[in-house]
Amino acid sequence: MNAPLPGILADNPMLDRWISFPAPGKVTVNTGRVEIGQGVLTAMAQIAADELDVAMERIAVRSGDTELTPNEGYTAGSQSMQSGAVALRQACADVRALFLAQAAAIIGCQANELSVRDGAILRGGKTTGQDYWTLAGAVNLVVKATGSGPRKPVTEFKHIGASTERLDLPDKIFGKATFIHDLQLPGMVHARVVRQPNRGAVIDQIDEKAILRAARGKADFVRSGNFLAIVGGDETAVDLAAAAAVDHVRWQHVEKPTALQAEATWLLQRPWIDRVFGAPAGEPQGRRRFEATYSRGYLAHASISPSCGLAEYRDGHLTVWTHCQGVFPLRASLAKALGIDASKITVQHVQGSGCYGHNGADDAAADAAIIAMQMPGKPVRVRWRREEEFVSEPKAPAMVVKVQALLDDAGKPADWTQEIWSPTHSNRPGAGGVLLGAVALPNAMPDPPPGDVPESGGGGATRNAEPLYGIPAKRIIHHLITEPPVRTSALRSLGATANVFAMECCIDELAERAGQDPVAYRLSLTADQRARAVIEKVAVMARWNPQEPGGTGHGRGIAFARYKNRAAYAAVVVELDVAEEILLAHVWCAADAGLVINPDGVINQLEGGVIQSASWVLKEQVRFDNGVASFDWETYPVLKFSEVPEIDIELINTKDDVPLGVGEVTAGPTAAAIGNAVSHALGARIRELPLTRERIMATLLKA
Amino acid sequence: MTQTFNFTVNGKPVSVALANEETPLLNVLRNELGLMGTRFGCGLEQCGCCTVLIDGKPEKCCAKPVWSVAGKSIVTIEGLGTPDKPHPLQQAFIDEQAGQCGYCLAGIIVSAKALLDNNPSPTRAEIAAALDDNICRCGSHNRIIRAVQKAAAQMQAGAGS
Numbered sequence: 001m002n003a004p005l006p007g008i009l010a011d012n013p014m015l016d017r018w019i020s021f022p023a024p025g026k027v028t029v030n031t032g033r034v035e036i037g038q039g040v041l042t043a044m045a046q047i048a049a050d051e052l053d054v055a056m057e058r059i060a061v062r063s064g065d066t067e068l069t070p071n072e073g074y075t076a077g078s079q080s081m082q083s084g085a086v087a088l089r090q091a092c093a094d095v096r097a098l099f100l101a102q103a104a105a106i107i108g109c110q111a112n113e114l115s116v117r118d119g120a121i122l123r124g125g126k127t128t129g130q131d132y133w134t135l136a137g138a139v140n141l142v143v144k145a146t147g148s149g150p151r152k153p154v155t156e157f158k159h160i161g162a163s164t165e166r167l168d169l170p171d172k173i174f175g176k177a178t179f180i181h182d183l184q185l186p187g188m189v190h191a192r193v194v195r196q197p198n199r200g201a202v203i204d205q206i207d208e209k210a211i212l213r214a215a216r217g218k219a220d221f222v223r224s225g226n227f228l229a230i231v232g233g234d235e236t237a238v239d240l241a242a243a244a245a246v247d248h249v250r251w252q253h254v255e256k257p258t259a260l261q262a263e264a265t266w267l268l269q270r271p272w273i274d275r276v277f278g279a280p281a282g283e284p285q286g287r288r289r290f291e292a293t294y295s296r297g298y299l300a301h302a303s304i305s306p307s308c309g310l311a312e313y314r315d316g317h318l319t320v321w322t323h324c325q326g327v328f329p330l331r332a333s334l335a336k337a338l339g340i341d342a343s344k345i346t347v348q349h350v351q352g353s354g355c356y357g358h359n360g361a362d363d364a365a366a367d368a369a370i371i372a373m374q375m376p377g378k379p380v381r382v383r384w385r386r387e388e389e390f391v392s393e394p395k396a397p398a399m400v401v402k403v404q405a406l407l408d409d410a411g412k413p414a415d416w417t418q419e420i421w422s423p424t425h426s427n428r429p430g431a432g433g434v435l436l437g438a439v440a441l442p443n444a445m446p447d448p449p450p451g452d453v454p455e456s457g458g459g460g461a462t463r464n465a466e467p468l469y470g471i472p473a474k475r476i477i478h479h480l481i482t483e484p485p486v487r488t489s490a491l492r493s494l495g496a497t498a499n500v501f502a503m504e505c506c507i508d509e510l511a512e513r514a515g516q517d518p519v520a521y522r523l524s525l526t527a528d529q530r531a532r533a534v535i536e537k538v539a540v541m542a543r544w545n546p547q548e549p550g551g552t553g554h555g556r557g558i559a560f561a562r563y564k565n566r567a568a569y570a571a572v573v574v575e576l577d578v579a580e581e582i583l584l585a586h587v588w589c590a591a592d593a594g595l596v597i598n599p600d601g602v603i604n605q606l607e608g609g610v611i612q613s614a615s616w617v618l619k620e621q622v623r624f625d626n627g628v629a630s631f632d633w634e635t636y637p638v639l640k641f642s643e644v645p646e647i648d649i650e651l652i653n654t655k656d657d658v659p660l661g662v663g664e665v666t667a668g669p670t671a672a673a674i675g676n677a678v679s680h681a682l683g684a685r686i687r688e689l690p691l692t693r694e695r696i697m698a699t700l701l702k703a
Numbered sequence: 704m705t706q707t708f709n710f711t712v713n714g715k716p717v718s719v720a721l722a723n724e725e726t727p728l729l730n731v732l733r734n735e736l737g738l739m740g741t742r743f744g745c746g747l748e749q750c751g752c753c754t755v756l757i758d759g760k761p762e763k764c765c766a767k768p769v770w771s772v773a774g775k776s777i778v779t780i781e782g783l784g785t786p787d788k789p790h791p792l793q794q795a796f797i798d799e800q801a802g803q804c805g806y807c808l809a810g811i812i813v814s815a816k817a818l819l820d821n822n823p824s825p826t827r828a829e830i831a832a833a834l835d836d837n838i839c840r841c842g843s844h845n846r847i848i849r850a851v852q853k854a855a856a857q858m859q860a861g862a863g864s
Contacts, residue, residue: 037804037841165800172805173796174789175740175780179806182739216723235734236726239746304744304752304806304840353806354841386745600800604843608803611842633749633838641831644844 005147008032008087012070013144015098018091019048021136025119027052027059029092032072033084034064034325035168037354038663039601040080042167046159046597047085050152051092053116054132056159061167064327064349074326074430076357076490077458078567078661081597085659093149095141102139103130154595154655161654163600168351180308180323180350185379188310190235192242193367193382194228195392196440197627198255199447202226207248214244222371227440229371231380242385257485257624264295264398264688267421270481273450278466278475279415288407290510294502296689297621299396299491300636305353306384307360307393311372318345318372322365323352329430330362334369337438337445356612358428358489360384360393366435390636391628392436396491397423397484399461401502411514412525418465418499419477423484425460425494426453433489450482453494458564464496464668467503468562469525485624493667496563497613500668501675501689504559508676509685517546518558518676528562530592533652534571535560537590541648542573551683553578557676563665568593570606570662572669576645578681581693582618584645587670592653594660602662603649609666610647615639617671621690708773712736713782721769728764728772729753732779740780740809744838751837754810755779761817763810763836780809783816791861792816795854796847803841811837815851823862824855 005013012018012032020028029048033040041061049056062068064075072084096116103121104111107128115122121130154161171178203226211230212219217237222229228249230241260266310321318340324330327347335342347365355361368382384392399422406415427433432448439445453460465476511521519539523532538544538558548556555578560571569592575585587610596602615638622636623629630636671689678696679685684703686695705720712732719735727746732738732755744752746765753765756778764772784790789797792812802808811834818825818833825833830851831844839847 037802039803163800165797166802169800169802169805170786170797172802172808173793173812174784174786175738175809177739179742181743182733216725234722236723236730302840304750304804304838305742306744351804354804356840383743386747604800604803604846607845608842611844612840615842632747633745638838638840639844641834641837641839641844641848642828644831644842647845 003147005145006083006087006090008070008072008083009090009145015091015095015143015145016141017070018088019095019141021132024133025058027054029059029061029088030069031061031063031084031088032070033080034075034349035351036075036325038080038605039166039598040075042164043081043085043597043601044088045167046162046164047089048092049159050157051089052096054119056164058119066327066331066347071328073329074428076325078563078663078665080661081659082567082661085597089151090147090149091145093151094145094147095149097149098139098141099132099135102135103128106130154657160597161599164598178351179305180310180321180352181305181383183310183321183350185310185312188379188381189231189233190238191229191231191368191371191380191382192238192385193437194230194242194245194249195388196226197251199439200253202252203228204250204252210248211241211244215241222374224370224374225440225442227370227437229367231371231375256627259623259625261485262297262622262624264297264400267398267400267481270483272421272479272481275478275480276475279473290405290407290513291402292506292509292687293400293402294498294505294687295400296398296498296501298398298486299616299620300390300622300630301356301359301393301491302636302638303353303355303359303389306386306389307364308352308381308383309365309368310379310381311365311368312379313372313376316344318369320345320347320365320369321350322347322361323350323355324361324365325355325358326428326430329428330365333429333435334366337366337435337441338369338373357396357491358394360389362429363392363436367437370437370441387631390631394427394487394489395622397425397488399495399498401498403502403506405506405510407510411510411516413471413510415473416467416471417475417477418503420461420465420495420499421479421481422461422495423481423488424450424452425488425490426451427487427489450480452480459495461495463494463564464499464561466565468528468531468565470527471525486628492609492612493563493664496561496664496668497616497671500559500561501671504561504669504672505675505685505687508557508679519544520546522560530569530653531560531562534569534590534592537650537652538571538573538588541590541650542575542588544573550680553681555677555679555681557673557678557680559669559672559676561665561668563661567661568665570665570669572610572666572673574670574673574677576674576677576681578678578696580696582678582691582696584614584643587645587647589647589649589666591649591651591662591665592660593651593662594653594656594658596651596654597659599651599654602651605663606649606666607647609664610670611639611644613667613670614645614674617674617689617691619690708769710772710774711776712738713778719769724770725768728767728769731769732764738779738781742806742809751810751814752807754813754837756813756817759817759820761814778813780813783812790816791857792819792851792854795850795857799846799850799853801843801846801850803843807837807839811839811847815854818851819855819858823859827852
């Protein structure tokens with residue numbers, strides 16, 4: 001009896017969906033995971049190279065194609081290695097075993113006498129004249145995976161665990177076309193959408209003459225209900241027309257978010273749906289009570305490229321090119337929105353810029369599809385304008401997190417309640433979210449009923465709301481805010497950033513009350529050896545000094561989390577100076593990601609998470625002022641090169657058998673470590689993000 | 704009425720005929736000349752994805768009208784090097800694995816070239832300051848700074864030998 005198949009492989013059991021040998025010396029590896037800048041395609045090639053015993057150069061990785069690749073849902077949740085790689089590894093092992101069995105039958109020996117070297121079948125170390133490609137015709141891969149192929153032991157890896165150079169980077173460095181924005185289809189037209197300002201807004205009047213005058217070239221209108229687009233062969237003309245259309249299309253029933261609604265505290269007055277889970281409200285175990293409320297504002301994904309999508313409707317079949325994170329969920333959602341069968345739609349992934357979650361990619365693809373359906377035979381390319389990306393992309397929700405801790409006699413938390421107010425973190429098409437353009441169509445589908453990422457998926461607002469620490473009673477109260485002022489959805493780490501910020505700042509506040517060093521206090525709360533190891537490691541890396549005086553304007557802070565309490569572990573120390581603004585000096589991070597496929601890739605992801613989180617914490621909040629008022633890089637500034645600290649990262653426990661996802665683990669600990677370092681520097685606590693100059697000045701005046 | 708504009712791109716003279724003399728240089732490079740390495744990021748001259756060299760100076764070209772570059776010499780990422788003959792900056796970016804999604808890299812490498820042309824051995828702070836007009840959203844900043852330092856060192860060593 002074999003162990004159960006990895007989940008993704010059980011969902012996509014046919015081996016030919018994963019591996020093929022298309023030509024002598026060539027291997028094609030299919031993955032449902034897509035490249036969003038994290039190096040996933042390189043990591044998948046490394047896995048296949050080891051488990052199939054072939055050279056990296058022989059492998060081509062195909063990804064995210066509804067016709068060809070496995071359906072792995074979304075490339076999200078730090079799951080590509082933890083789920084996707086584990087599935088691919090077993091698929092490769094099963095394929096290798098089938099080839100060895102076939103070779104053994106031909107040669108007349110036992111399969112366990114055979115081995116593989118760069119695709120060639122060896123017996124006793126000697127060539128047999130057989131290889132994957134001579135056998136390919138005889139081995140049927142249109143069979144289900146069994147999980148019986150032996151996976152390589154960690155000690156025999158050659159490629160897994162090596163910092164192989166990214167396969168996709170050279171093209172990007174030489175300026176060779178690789179992005180969806182560069183895709184040119186014969187006869188293609190450019191299109192821009194005149195965006196419906198909100199669901200229910202109705203086109204009142206279109207001044208077509210004024211718009212076409214501004215275009216200074218040929219452009220046409222495409223309209224369906226309140227979906228309006230401008231199309232043409234000259235991108236400059238289409239761009240000019242779209243910019244002019246903002247002022248020359250009048251809408252009725254427009255709703256605009258107000259400045260007040262941008263504040264996290266606005267959530268506290270809204271209707272909500274409650275959930276409580278964890279320890280029952282019983283006899284409190286601690287006596288002294290500590291309570292503090294933390295918050296953060298709305299954030300933008302702020303991808304460096306505006307979203308782009310291409311589509312062509314030809315002979316009753318719709319083909320869509322997209323940089324979204326999930327081609328299969330998008331296909332299902334397009335089928336519903338456009339009223340055509342999913343079998344008549346092909347969705348292919350083409351790389352875009354980093355998305356960090358649910359940005360405008362799905363919507364831009366839907367825009368292109370809606371227009372293409374009205375122009376059969378004509379490939380359509382939609383590229384959002386920068387303002388459109390900022391205004392229309394789903395925002396990461398504002399959150400308020402109140403922590404209530406009851407302390408035992410030693411000053412340790414005995415009872416912990418994390419109470420959260422947040423709009424949903426899940427409006428992805430695959431979770432029932434409605435595609436933006438489809439909302440403007442006649443007979444638009446209604447919004448899905450309110451909900452959030454289920455706990456089985458790691459939770460949305462509740463992600464990392466439960467402390468990993470050994471606290472006898474823990475509970476989460478989740479208020480799902482059902483009517484946020486803007487559409488909200490997943491941003492890297494979802495609710496974990498705000499939850500870990502609140503929790504780990506609170507732990508520091510409790511340590512201070514107990515008169516203990518933050519590192520020692522954390523260690524006293526956890527027996528999890530892997531948690532202890534990263535905390536101890538980062539303290540050594542940063543030369544942590546419990547005696548360092550506070551309130552000097554110079555500060556250090558530490559924080560820890562295990563992402564989703566089931567992915568990678570990370571502890572972060574931040575060193576900074578606070579004058580009127582915060583200057584980050586140095587960040588140290590120790591992480592345990594279990595089996596590491598590509599150490600440099602993992603470090604790159606951890607580092608990116610540190611910098612992005614620092615940017616959120618120091619600078620970012622989406623402002624509303626009679627509409628979304630953060631619409632470009634001046635009204636939504638992010639961390640600049642001169643503001644980035646030096647960063648040191650070390651990995652431990654890299655030879656474990658199971659990889660743990662790393663893409664999102666540093667977000668929460670970085671936010672909290674900055675919060676704790678600022679508190680150390682100022683001698684006063686700021687509990688609201690972002691840590692703006694105004695908040696620092698207000699805190700200094702109070703102190 | 705169509706007008707013709709003449710300038711040099713990566714050392715080669717080009718001539719383009721356009722109805723709108725305000726057409727951004729970026730659109731001309733990408734849509735008329737097929738040079739897709741220079742990227743659209745904002746159209747507002749804020750993010751640096753579209754940075755090219757114009758007469759040796761790093762400039763954003765997403766909102767730069769084509770008439771303003773008539774007679775000038777433009778260098779794009781494609782003009783720096785090729786996989787067979789990489790510019791030291793490009794080799795250093797590969798060596799340092801300096802990038803994640805890579806969308807910002809063309810503009811950043813061109814900005815870095817302009818820096819090194821004027822200051823062959825910049826400090827970390829000088830590199831950071833020179834790249835402040837370029838946004839990287841993935842957080843590859845430190846790798847990028849290391850790559851520029853490495854390229855500078857290699858170019859210095861090459862010049863001295």
